[in-house]
Amino acid sequence: xxxxxxxxxxxxxxxxxxxxxxxxxxxxxxxxxxxxxxxxxxxxxxxxxxxxxxxxxxxxxxxxxxxxxxxxxxxxxxxxxxxxxxxxxxxxxxxxxxxxxxxxxxxxxxxxxxxxxxxxxxxxxxxxxxxxxxxxxxxxxxxxxxxxxxxxxxxxxxxxxxxxxxxxxxxxxxxxxxxxxxxxxxxxxxxxxxxxxxxxxxxxxxxxxxxxxxxxxxxxxxxxxxxxxxxxxxxxxxxxxxxxxxxxxxxxxxxxxxxxxxxxxxxxxxxxxxxxxxxxxxxxxxxxxxxxxxxxxxxxxxxxxxxxxxxxxxxxxxxxxxxxxxxxxxx
Amino acid sequence: xxxxxxxxxxxxxxxxxxxxxxxxxxxxxxxxxxxxxxxxxxxxxxxxxxxxxxxxxxxxxxxxxxxxxxxxxxxxxxxxxxxxxxxxxxxxxxxxxxxxxxxxxxxxxxxxxxxxxxxxxxxxxxxxxxxxxxxxxxxxxxxxxxxxxxxxxxxxxxxxxxxxxxxxxxxxxxxxxxxxxxxxxxxxxxxxxxxxxxxxxxxxxxxxxxxxxxxxxxxxxxxxxxxxxxxxxxxxxxxxxxxxxxxxxxxxxxxxxxxxxxxxxxxxxxxxxxxxxxxxxxxxxxxxxxxxxxx
Numbered sequence: 001x002x003x004x005x006x007x008x009x010x011x012x013x014x015x016x017x018x019x020x021x022x023x024x025x026x027x028x029x030x031x032x033x034x035x036x037x038x039x040x041x042x043x044x045x046x047x048x049x050x051x052x053x054x055x056x057x058x059x060x061x062x063x064x065x066x067x068x069x070x071x072x073x074x075x076x077x078x079x080x081x082x083x084x085x086x087x088x089x090x091x092x093x094x095x096x097x098x099x100x101x102x103x104x105x106x107x108x109x110x111x112x113x114x115x116x117x118x119x120x121x122x123x124x125x126x127x128x129x130x131x132x133x134x135x136x137x138x139x140x141x142x143x144x145x146x147x148x149x150x151x152x153x154x155x156x157x158x159x160x161x162x163x164x165x166x167x168x169x170x171x172x173x174x175x176x177x178x179x180x181x182x183x184x185x186x187x188x189x190x191x192x193x194x195x196x197x198x199x200x201x202x203x204x205x206x207x208x209x210x211x212x213x214x215x216x217x218x219x220x221x222x223x224x225x226x227x228x229x230x231x232x233x234x235x236x237x238x239x240x241x242x243x244x245x246x247x248x249x250x251x252x253x254x255x256x257x258x259x260x261x262x263x264x265x266x267x268x269x270x271x272x273x274x275x276x277x278x279x280x281x282x283x284x285x286x287x288x289x290x291x292x293x294x295x296x297x298x299x300x301x302x303x304x305x306x307x308x309x310x311x312x313x314x315x316x317x318x319x320x321x322x323x324x325x326x327x328x329x330x331x
Numbered sequence: 332x333x334x335x336x337x338x339x340x341x342x343x344x345x346x347x348x349x350x351x352x353x354x355x356x357x358x359x360x361x362x363x364x365x366x367x368x369x370x371x372x373x374x375x376x377x378x379x380x381x382x383x384x385x386x387x388x389x390x391x392x393x394x395x396x397x398x399x400x401x402x403x404x405x406x407x408x409x410x411x412x413x414x415x416x417x418x419x420x421x422x423x424x425x426x427x428x429x430x431x432x433x434x435x436x437x438x439x440x441x442x443x444x445x446x447x448x449x450x451x452x453x454x455x456x457x458x459x460x461x462x463x464x465x466x467x468x469x470x471x472x473x474x475x476x477x478x479x480x481x482x483x484x485x486x487x488x489x490x491x492x493x494x495x496x497x498x499x500x501x502x503x504x505x506x507x508x509x510x511x512x513x514x515x516x517x518x519x520x521x522x523x524x525x526x527x528x529x530x531x532x533x534x535x536x537x538x539x540x541x542x543x544x545x546x547x548x549x550x551x552x553x554x555x556x557x558x559x560x561x562x563x564x565x566x567x568x569x570x571x572x573x574x575x576x577x578x579x580x581x582x583x584x585x586x587x588x589x590x591x592x593x594x595x596x597x598x599x600x601x602x603x604x605x606x607x608x609x610x611x612x613x614x615x616x617x618x619x620x621x622x623x624x625x626x
Contacts, residue, residue: 071432119611122618126374126431127570131614134567138607145600255563259439266436300447307440311433312425 024326028274036180045176046244051284052183053241058264058276060233063190065262066271067199068226069206073129073258074116074136075234080143080253082109082235087155087248088148098161098169102182102239109235110228112139117227121220124209133255140253154249158242175244182240186233191273193229202226234261263303267310269317278318338596344475346592352481352550354588355488359543360565361572361580362492366499367536368574369512370529373423373434379562380442381537384411385544386553387449390460400463400549408541415537419530442559449555457552466549484546491542492581499577508532567610573623583621 039048057079064070086105089096120131143149150156160169169175193199201222204212213219242248251257260283268279283303290299314321335343360382367375375381388407392398398406418441426433462480469478499505511518511528519525544558551557565584572583587606595602613621 071435119614122614123570126435129432129435130374130566130570131610133563134570134607134610137563137567138604138611141604141607255559259443262436262439297451298447300450301444302447304440304443304445304447307443308422308437311437311440312422315429315433 021327032274033184040173040176045172047288049176049179049244050241051281052179053237053244054261054264054280054284055277056183056186056240057234057237058261058268058280059187059190059273060230060237061261062265062270062276063193063233064226064230065265066269066275067194067206068202068223069209070223070227071126071129071262072120072132072227072230073255073262074132074134074139075231075261076253076255076257077116077136077139078109078113078231078234079238079241079257079261080248080250081112081139082106082238083242083248083252084143084149084155085109085235086239087158087242090158090161090243091155094159096161097165098163098243101161102236102243105239105242106232106236109238110232112235113228113231114224116231117224121223121227133258136253136255136258140250140255143250143253149248149250152250154247154251155242156247158246158248160243160246169243179240179244182236186236187273187277190233194273198222198225260303263307263310265317266315267306267317269319269321269323272317272319272323275317275319282318336597340474343596346596347589348475348477348481348592349595350589350592351585352484352588353591354585355485356543356547356561356584357565357568357588358492358581358584359488359539359546360561361568361584362495362577363536363539363543364565364569365574365577365580366495366539367533370508370515370532371419371423371434373431373438374566374569375533375536376435376438376562377418377442377445378438378537378540378565379558379560380445381411381415381540381558382544382547382561383449383555383558384414384445385541386460386548386551386557387453387458387544387555388541389545389548390458390553393460400545403548404542404545407545408538411541411544412534412538416530416534418537419533423533424526424529446555446559453555455554455556457554460548460553462549480549484550487546488543491539495539496577496581564606567606571606571610571613571620573620576622579620579622 057075061072061075064072082105084105085108086101089101089104090098116132116135119135120128123131144151160175163169163174163178167174167178169178194202201212201217204215204217205219205222209219238248238252241252264279264283265276266279267282268277269275286302287299290296290302295302310317316324334340360378363381364375364378367373367378385407388410389400389403392403392406393400422437422441423434426437466478466480466483469476469480470482497505499508507518507523507528511523511525511532515525518528547553547557564587568584568587569580571587572579574580587609590609591602591605594605617623
């Protein structure tokens with residue numbers, strides 16, 4: 001006679017599994033943090049800052065795609081809004097401290113996020129993607145026409161200024177640790193949100209929206225809130241990026257950028273916290289390496305090929321596949 | 332010269348005509364998208380690239396082999412259609428049944444590849460393609476001048492639109508297609524080769540886009556990037572019209588072209604944005620689109 005499996009045993013096993021998962025994650029996070037802290041000694045800080053900015057952008061995007069199941073094809077609009085707002089403020093109001101410029105830029109992107117969400121939330125799935133793409137194109141045209149963006153030339157020579165009025169950000173190391181702090185803040189915020197009861201509802205919406213509705217959740221409210229948060233964080237990434245590179249350009253607003261952040265997230269692993277960071281690091285690195293070699297003009301087709309390959313062969317992304325492998329082989 | 336709202340009539344009708352032409356292209360492209368969406372339930376992000384391929388193939392065939400416009404009108408869509416069938420067979424089929432988001436991303440990747448590769452070979456500056464001599468000149472109407480070629484574009488676009496509508500709504504093949512849209516599994520049970528039907532449908536939708544590309548070759552600048560911007564506008568058109576009906580896609584396409592044309596007369600800076608604003612308004616009032624059925 002077969003013995004029925006003991007229920008408490010299974011629960012205990014699951015708890016153990018969770019605990020060992022958690023422990024591994026803690027160790028990994030600490031190692032990564034240590035690496036990020038000493039990295040500028042080895043790697044050019046501006047390059048690292050670029051990776052951190054795009055990582056934050058992808059982490060923000062993933063809050064939506066990975067944890068709510070909404071595909072936005074218009075996130076470039078938020079990146080650019082943060083970028084242009086901060087650039088404009090810091091260029092024209094010299095009394096402004098850097099962090100004020102960044103805060104207002106983030107706020108502007110958040111407001112835009114509310115507008116987008118109110119319109120786009122009315123449709124689901126691929127319609128949602130098309131609508132966000134069209135809205136972002138509208139924003140793109142506005143930036144092309146607007147008198148303050150510098151049109152095709154963009155904004156140049158944005159001063160980095162002083163953080164809190166006394167830390168000189170012209171120093172690349174000071175700038176690096178500031179960007180790192182912002183990135184960690186954004187990352188931890190998303191981690192906190194995803195782990196909260198609110199985040200659990202988002203996951204429920206992702207897995208089965210009609211069921212979440214029938215359980216009494218006001219699904220649209222949750223989706224709007226997730227969208228606005230994601231937009232705000234994307235704006236923050238744009239604002240910081242402008243301060244780092246001292247420029248804002250139409251590239252940030254183009255649909256190409258919206259596609260790139262999708263690729264970063266997908267390639268790294270949607271629905272994992274670390275995935276977008278890995279994806280962003282990979283894509284930024286790849287673009288840099290390609291631009292140095294004879295394949296400089298082939299960035300687009302290569303990115304396209306990676307897109308196709310990722311969708312066909314490994315939809316879980318780099319981090320997702322590693323997680324699967326670790327779970328299978330290390331218990 | 333007579334004026335309407337402070338604008339010379341000739342200017343007004345001129346922009347109206349340009350609007351109808353643009354609208355004809357929007358209609359052709361959103362029609363193809365709607366056909367593909369019907370059976371495959373995917374939004375073909377590579378649609379703009381297929382439109383571009385239609386135009387590029389026309390120009391390349393002429394430059395390399397001297398193949399003229401009339402042959403290209405059939406041959407270019409056929410070539411691109413075959414390419415579409417291969418694409419469906421080798422790539423899209425592998426992710427059938429997955430979340431629709433993935434097919435959108437897959438076709439986006441394909442579009443990036445096609446556009447990027449052609450940009451590297453041909454550059455982004457426009458390639459010249461002259462129309463056949465028979466189209467030189469035009470009708471002189473009382474209030475405007477209508478070039479023959481523009482009239483031809485409108486005529487052909489309407490013909491293809493009507494033909495597609497007729498085929499889907501009134502023929503046996505069309506009834507298979509509509510049945511497949513309702514319940515593909517049941518269709519398979521009735522002994523119809525659904526995978527083949529899906530491949531052909533994708534090929535057909537892509538052919539319409541390529542056909543639009545051939546029509547566009549003599550009047551628009553032919554470049555590898557010509558498809559990407561028009562595609563986003565067509566997406567907005569599709570959202571406005573809703574994917575519910577073939578006729579809806581056609582009417583909305585033409586209507587949006589005309590609205591865009593009029594905007595060019597009265598407020599030119601705003602012309603490239605007006606369709607997106609219409610989309611916003613429609614979404615706020617009628618989220619399922621003008622002709623959409625589902626919520």
